[in-house]
Amino acid sequence: MTAARFTVTDRDGTAVFRPRAWPLFAQPSAVVAFVVTVVVVDVVLFLAGVLTTTLRMEEMLTGAALIASGAVCVEAMRRLGMPQGLVRDLLGAWWIPTLLLLPPVYSMIIPVPLYLMLQYRIKRTVVFRRVFSAAAVALAGFAASSVFHASVAGRIVLLDGISGAAARSVLLTGDAVLAAVLCAALFTVLNTLLVAGAIRLSSRGGPRRKMIWDFESLMLDGVEVCVGLVVTILCGLSLFLLFIVLPPVLLLQRSLLFQQLQTAARTDPKTGLLNAATWEQEAEAELARSIASGRPMAVLIVDIDHFKRVNDTHGHLFGDQVLVGVATTLTHQLRQYDVVGRFGGEEFVILLPGADMAEACRIAERLRTRVGRMALPVGEIAVAVTVSIGVALLRVHGRDLLELMTAADLALYRAKDSGRNRICLPVAPTAGVPAQARQSEVAEEQHSGEPG
Incomplete structure (x- = not known):
């Protein structure tokens, strides 16, 4: 040229x-x-x-x-x-x-x-x-x-x-x-x-x-x-x-x-996922069904590790490609009835209807592993990214969407403070949750084998 x-x-x-x-x-x-x-x-x-x-x-x-x-x-x-x-x-x-x-x-x-x-x-x-x-x-x-x-x-x-x-x-x-x-x-x-x-x-x-x-x-x-x-x-x-x-x-x-x-x-223009407002609407509806039926339900908050460093090193256009790649990987690894959205910036939020603690941790680990295997080429090199995930369970960490989101966000901070690229559960007591449930939570976290 x-x-x-x-x-x-x-x-x-x-x-x-x-x-x-x-x-x-x-x-x-x-x-x-x-x-x-x-x-x-x-x-x-x-x-x-x-x-x-x-x-x-x-x-x-x-x-x-x-x-x-x-x-x-x-x-x-x-x-x-x-x-x-x-x-x-x-x-x-x-x-x-x-x-x-x-x-x-x-x-x-x-x-x-x-x-x-x-x-x-x-x-x-x-x-x-x-x-x-x-x-x-x-x-x-x-x-x-x-x-x-x-x-x-x-x-x-x-x-x-x-x-x-x-x-x-x-x-x-x-x-x-x-x-x-x-x-x-x-x-x-x-x-x-x-x-x-x-x-x-x-x-x-x-x-x-x-x-x-x-x-x-x-x-x-x-x-x-x-x-x-x-x-x-x-x-x-x-x-x-x-x-x-x-x-x-x-x-x-x-x-x-x-x-x-x-x-x-209803959708986020960059990733094609549900935007935050639409995700909250669908999550509230699914939460009401889970409470009425007594079924379990989990919420995951997924955050791309060191995303600002990716933008600063390779540019915001490449950062957009990373967002799209992570969004696609998450969607392909989830069940058809799971609800996934982009919550803002480099954060994604996922609702898992019918998932108990063990199932939620298995899904979170699969998402973490699959994203870690994803590599996007920049020139002659390939850039890999990792994610940290916070997990919260209905009736264990909260009884409404706000409590669940708060608990999952605290768990996400634990994952990041513990070194990133891992899955964590909240350990702080949640208002309105019985002590027996909190003890069960800690036991489940230890059983999951995830560091942090």
Whole structure:
């Protein structure tokens, strides 16, 4: 990357153009190579498409109408608000008609104005991520459009586009509809693979917080394909029918974003775990059930050891990767009905319904061991972290959530004062807990074999 070495300065010598300082070049070299490759391939294909495509007024009007419809959807997103993290939308309702109704080169043009609107009207984010998202949509659209036009080329004379009467005669036939469905699905798969590849490369080998494809994502992809095909057929019949299909698309997109906003309000944006307020709500509900049924329950507070040192040594971006890695490891080692959240900073809190003292200590030890085995690469070295865990048990260390949290926090301080990377139980008497239970607690702690 020779260009990354250049610096342009103004008259007083102040640097104004420093590509090496761009956020892209702070990413792993594999990410830089992947992003640059996708963008370069897009540029080459766009130039080839411009040189080989005959521009037609009807096609340009169709493209402008699809851009205008997409712009209305983007503006509606701005009014509703945008959640943090990976956001799902229904802009595919406008990508799919583009790749099916217009020559492939239009698939590389239409994402540009809509992603510019996303950047400047919705939320400003790191530029290279926005550019890559647009490039991924463009590349996937160009590939799917080329396949579709090649598959129906024998039915029409227009090898570089389908529009007007051709759309009415071709898109309503059985074989062409099947080809359209398959190519729309191909577009979705290619776009998802490109995004997933970038996420995987940028994870630096660490655990991924969330899979790109789960059951809900597959359902959303299917809905997007269906909506895109409906828009395609109506748009092929008449551009004026876009006025009929636009309101339902807006309503679907609003419902989708509203659901994501509700989820975002319950979760921590960095780790994807429950935030402190939501965790407390769910913990209170679970505590009430445990008290009513007489079942045991335990609370764990997990703290990353020397986390400030990690941030100071390797930077806050790496610290965020550590948080994500620990959160993922905790989630994978817990039972499906356990409640885990991020309590703030480097602390995590876990509720273990039905867990007695022995079970809570076994789970805590498994979490401590698994996190200790986790290693995140920084350049040519791997950084390992450890955790300290405080354990508190219902009816032994407290009878409500506040008492349990206080006891677990005291146990966590014991673990840290005893040298970290260990599990501890509270030894101070807890108000309202019988002496016999406290004696049982000490015996259980000794039986657990944990130092501290």
